[in-house]
Amino acid sequence: MTESTSPAPKSNKTPARPTLKAVRGTRDLLPDQTPLWNHVESTARALFARYGFGEIRTPIFESTELFARGVGEETDIVSKEMFTWEDRARAASEKAQSLTLRPESTAGVVRAYIEHQLGNTGNLQKLYYIGPQFRRERPQRGRYRQFWQIGAEVIGPQSSGSESPLRDAEILEMLASLLTELGIRDWRLELNSVGSAEDRVRYNAALREALAPIKHQMCEDNQRRAETNPLRVLDSKDEADQALINTLPKIADYLSPESKAHFDQVLAALDACGVPYHLNPRLVRGLDYYTRTTFEFTVTTGLGTQNALLGGGRYDGLSEMLGGPRAPGIGFAIGEDRLILTLQAQAEADNISTAAPKLDAYIAPLTPAQNPAALSLARELRAAGLTVEVGDGTFKLRKSFDIADTLARHIILLGEDEAATNILTVKTFASGEQTKVPRAKLAGALR
RNA sequence: GCGGCUAUAGUUCAGUGGCAGAACGCCGCUCUGUGGCAGCGGAUGUCGUGGGUUCGACCCCCACUAGCCGCCCCA
Numbered sequence: 001m002t003e004s005t006s007p008a009p010k011s012n013k014t015p016a017r018p019t020l021k022a023v024r025g026t027r028d029l030l031p032d033q034t035p036l037w038n039h040v041e042s043t044a045r046a047l048f049a050r051y052g053f054g055e056i057r058t059p060i061f062e063s064t065e066l067f068a069r070g071v072g073e074e075t076d077i078v079s080k081e082m083f084t085w086e087d088r089a090r091a092a093s094e095k096a097q098s099l100t101l102r103p104e105s106t107a108g109v110v111r112a113y114i115e116h117q118l119g120n121t122g123n124l125q126k127l128y129y130i131g132p133q134f135r136r137e138r139p140q141r142g143r144y145r146q147f148w149q150i151g152a153e154v155i156g157p158q159s160s161g162s163e164s165p166l167r168d169a170e171i172l173e174m175l176a177s178l179l180t181e182l183g184i185r186d187w188r189l190e191l192n193s194v195g196s197a198e199d200r201v202r203y204n205a206a207l208r209e210a211l212a213p214i215k216h217q218m219c220e221d222n223q224r225r226a227e228t229n230p231l232r233v234l235d236s237k238d239e240a241d242q243a244l245i246n247t248l249p250k251i252a253d254y255l256s257p258e259s260k261a262h263f264d265q266v267l268a269a270l271d272a273c274g275v276p277y278h279l280n281p282r283l284v285r286g287l288d289y290y291t292r293t294t295f296e297f298t299v300t301t302g303l304g305t306q307n308a309l310l311g312g313g314r315y316d317g318l319s320e321m322l323g324g325p326r327a328p329g330i331g332f333a334i335g336e337d338r339l340i341l342t343l344q345a346q347a348e349a350d351n352i353s354t355a356a357p358k359l360d361a362y363i364a365p366l367t368p369a370q371n372p373a374a375l376s377l378a379r380e381l382r383a384a385g386l387t388v389e390v391g392d393g394t395f396k397l398r399k400s401f402d403i404a405d406t407l408a409r410h411i412i413l414l415g416e417d418e419a420a421t422n423i424l425t426v427k428t429f430a431s432g433e434q435t436k437v438p439r440a441k442l443a444g445a446l447r
Numbered sequence: 448g449c450g451g452c453u454a455u456a457g458u459u460c461a462g463u464g465g466c467a468g469a470a471c472g473c474c475g476c477u478c479u480g481u482g483g484c485a486g487c488g489g490a491u492g493u494c495g496u497g498g499g500u501u502c503g504a505c506c507c508c509c510a511c512u513a514g515c516c517g518c519c520c521c522a
Binding site: 024232235337 | 448449474478479480481482483512513514515516517518519520521522
């Protein structure tokens with residue numbers, strides 16, 4: 001912070017500088033918001049630790065090619081939603097390269113897994129991350145250009161058990177526990193298997209064949225999807241097309257015996273844990289890398305049309321797509337912004353405040369002469385672990401009380417008497433009780 | 448990227464082609480070491496930005512920007 005010692009004289013003629021604002025789709029989280037964010041994040045961290053996950057922090061930008069190869073060139077995310085720029089070479093030893101703000105984190109995590117040869121440990125890697133992601137979409141409630149995801153990946157060589165249906169079920173059970181622990185009430189788990197890469201090829205062919213004679217009866221979007229990505233037709237919300245969509249072949253009928261057995265074991269483990277789910281044969285994910293188990297948790301409170309709270313699935317071929325060893329994996333990403341919106345909407349419905357808790361004490365020096373002693377007392381109490389704010393001796397007592405009541409549970413009056421005797425006057429707002437407390441016993445009395 | 452709605456005080460919102468408003472909040476006083484209630488008083492602001500129409504625009508028109516809703520997409 002720099003202090004301006006010689007303020008320029010203000011002239012009425014000086015045109016005001018244009019106000020700078022957070023750019024479209026980004027926002028500031030102010031101190032009235034961040035306690036809830038921190039609560040969500042610390043709850044997630046503690047829970048992930050119980051499941052043996054460790055935190056990974058990957059760069060916020062990566063080479064564009066990573067996302068092109070990992071997420072898929074043809075996906076909307078890569079083809080039209082990325083913040084990409086050309087980073088020019090600055091020296092002969094540097095190469096110009098295309099860089100991109102990460103639109104999701106799984107590709108980066110798998111890149112790190114390959115780069116650091118984490119598979120060579122032979123152990124299953126359980127990694128989680130919390131951080132911002134960037135997509136150039138039209139902003140809306142629950143959809144921002146910089147948004148936050150809390151995600152986790154389970155990945156490793158086959159010998160580590162990374163392909164086991166137990167991993168899928170463990171992830172889903174963990175998510176159910178997290179949402180429950182956070183107090184999300186009306187979550188719903190939608191579950192599907194999109195099969196192995198080979199299953200998908202056969203299913204896609206069947207879909208195209210089934211769509212060919214009927215697609216012209218569908219809406220424009222679905223006609224386009226029928227050509228470019230038939231799976232996405234299943235996702236369509238177009239009401240008029242629903243009847244036709246229901247006649248299309250089901251992915252379940254195209255799963256190989258292995259894929260089906262895998263999925264059945266996932267379901268069996270979920271049943272054993274008592275985690276409720278809804279099979280949704282039309283649940284397909286937008287990223288190319290998903291295979292077999294795919295899922296989505298939705299909520300009905302607070303999000304409007306953006307009701308997907310989190311999504312994820314298995315990505316058995318992603319490592320190879322990025323030039324790495326065979327390393328099956330499964331992961332998810334929670335839309336933290338949406339999670340917060342849901343919690344806030346619930347709190348509002350319940351008439352519960354999400355405000356930060358009050359400070360333990362507010363110290364009110366009664367005259368400016370008491371200011372130094374007030375700060376010294378604050379230092380002592382803070383060192384003892386209390387949360388403390390200090391007023392100012394120029395404030396009138398009434399103002400001190402007003403401020404103190406909005407901020408803190410107790411007010412400590414520090415005037416000449418108190419300074420002389422080292423016995424402080426403490427008033428508790430909740431009870432209205434006022435007592436004299438020796439300085440040495442103050443910290444204990446305020447807890 | 449497409450369509451619709453919206454933008455006025457710190458906040459929530461009224462408002463009329465002719466002086467910019469209310470409530471809450473904020474500040475002061477009544478009240479010099481005991482607040483919250485009450486009474487009285489006070490300050491709020493480029494009426495989102497830029498153009499246009501008009502004697503005159505916060506109001507009508509256009510463009511832009513941003514937010515919200517739906518689509519698309521996704522978390």
